[in-house]
Amino acid sequence: MVADMGGAAALPRKNGELVFETPWESQAFGMAIALSDRGHYDWEEFRQRLISEIGGWERSDEDERAVWNYYRHWLASFEALVKERGLLSEEEINERASEFVSGTRDDHHH
Amino acid sequence: MSVERPVGGQASGDETFPVSDAEIAVRAKALESLLVEKGLVSADAIDKVVSAYETDIGPMLGAKVVARAWSDPDFKALLLEDANAACEQLGIGGMQGEHMVVVENTDQIHNTVVCTLCSCYPWPVLGLPPNWYKYPQYRSRAVMEPRKVLREEFGLDLDESKDVRVWDSSSEIRYFVLPERPEGTEGMSEEELADLVTRDSMIGVGKPRDPQETR
Structure with a gap:
């Protein structure tokens, strides 16, 4: 079967599954790494946040917690770190988000 | 089962983080929009990271x-x-x-x-x-x-x-x-x-x- 044949170029996708399920997951992934690359924080700081964020989910009540989504924890950790570093504030994120929801701001890329 | 309330609040110090996929998507979009606007990172740099992991690594x-x-x-x-x-x-x-x-x-x-x-x-x-x-x-x-x-x-x-x-x-x-x-x-x-x-x-x-x- 052609689909089962080797070939390094095709490996990342067919050697497993698609890495990201939704665009926001890849966005979250890209942002966290790109900001670390730019020196806004050490990668290890992000990792430690992600570990404790996931740990919090694991310790929480099974009936009450959100369904498991790795990148949700990823994004929550990223947002918390960005706020802690004073790069963005809770208020401006909320405001920007509601602008997107209400349509007063347009999606100019992505 | 229930997705009514945010979780991980203690870990992330954040009670407002959304739960539904649509809300999270908006949250991600808002974050990127602001970070790019403030010149903290470029949209291009974010895309490059993603495509590297999708295709090269x-x-x-x-x-x-x-x-x-x-x-x-x-x-x-x-x-x-x-x-x-x-x-x-x-x-x-x-x-x-x-x-x-x-x-x-x-x-x-x-x-x-x-x-x-x-x-x-x-x-x-x-x-x-x-x-x-x-x-x-x-x-x-x-x-x-x-x-x-x-x-x-x-x-x-x-x-x-x-x-x-x-x-x-x-x-x-x-x-x-x-x-x-x-x-x-x-x-x-x-x-x-x-x-x-x-x-x-x-x-x-x-x-x-x-x-x-x-x-």
Whole structure:
């Protein structure tokens, strides 16, 4: 079967599954790494946040917690770190988000 | 079941983080929009990171490492002793790849890798972890009953005589598996061998492809 044949170029996708399920997951992934690359924080700081964020989910009540989504924890950790570093504030994120929801701001890329 | 209230509040110090997929998508969009607007990062840089992991960094790099180890005993010895140095010889290394350790499958030992803390995974050689690897259920079950998980979830039936070892990746050490070289591969080139090496075989939940099937 052609689909089962080797070939390094095709490996990342067919050697497993698609890495990201939704665009926001890849966005979250890209942002966290790109900001670390730019020196806004050490990668290890992000990792430690992600570990404790996931740990919090694991310790929480099974009936009450959100369904498991790795990148949700990823994004929550990223947002918390960005706020802690004073790069963005809770208020401006909320405001920007509601602008997107209400349509007063347009999606100019992505 | 219920997705009514945010979780992880204590860990993230954040009670307002949304839960629904649509809300999270908006949150991500708002974050990116602001970060780009403030010049903290460019949209282009974000896209580049994503496309690198989607197309350039993945299990084909680990497959190159395994194929070299199968072909070159000196390289294999170095790989087992100092995986980072060996990978560096092939130009492979980088983020989340600090302190990689390679464990070798033999006719007596089968190695499987999990991460019980979060999702520590050697990105430079395997790319990003598959979704199931990140499930807490997989991680805890694989530690408790590896043989059963391998058989039921991955169709990998191991001989009872084999010793199954589960390696727990951590932020300090990231493991990956050097699978056994399949029979009937004598005389194959490194490129041909690399085509046989699957991601799953390097996590220890599968075997390399059968050379007969790829012809």
